[in-house]
Amino acid sequence: MSKQRKYRFSALPLRENSEKTLYEEREYGITHLPFEVELRLCNAIRRGDSEEIREIADATLSQTISAGHLSDNELLQTKYWCVTVIATAIHYAILGGLDETDAYNLSDSYIRDIDAMKEPDACIDYLRNKAFELVKAVNSAKNKLSVSPSIRQALHYIHVHLHERITLEKLASETGLSRDYFCELFLKETGSTPHSYITEEKMKEAERLLEEGLCAREVAYILSYSSQSHFTEVFKKRFGVTPSKYHSRRVSDIH
Known part of the structure; x- marks a missing residue:
């Protein structure tokens, strides 16, 4: 007896004839996740809107999730779908202001975790939880974007070179500011x-x-x-x- 699934997931029928596939999709009403829903989700990530994410996730996951036929294996089908969602979400997170290095590191981490999952439902639960984590990261990045270009450059340098010894002289040099003015501006704009x-x-x-x-x-x-x-x-x-x-x-x- 197959295990009762928490989420309903439907893969579109696999057909070599694309016209036949389109006919069956229209005939039986089975389609990919509507583009409008995907666009709302991605724009919510870009804005850092956690409430919109919650609303979309609850509405989408309460229905049958439809996706293209990616694998004959149910678990792999779910994993591949999750990876496509992650790739799209990360793109919009970057558009929302998330540092590219941070974004791609998160993407790699999410995909590794999905790859290790043993149950389809666990993949979707994980994806839902990480959507909120991604929104939080975008909002944090937006706060950093509110600072001046010079301080933003310094923050990025610190982020990239965190494993190194970072000096005030190096930061001031990177931003083109004097050491004293850099320290004054950094404190004023970051509170630290x-x-x-x-x-x-x-x-x-x-x-x-x-x-x-x-x-x-x-x-x-x-x-x-x-x-x-x-x-x-x-x-x-x-x-x-x-x-x-x-x-x-x-x-x-x-x-």
């Missing part, structure tokens, strides 16, 4: 000093790397801290626990 911002971003990355299973020594090296002890001091000040203890807790939670 360059040093504090870089430290916060490095700590977020450190947390992610520790959760992936890397040890404190490895993370300190990757993030270009002068020593493990310095990294430990900064991490403990931010999270209230040493990176080694954080790593141990993470490993313990997994096992």
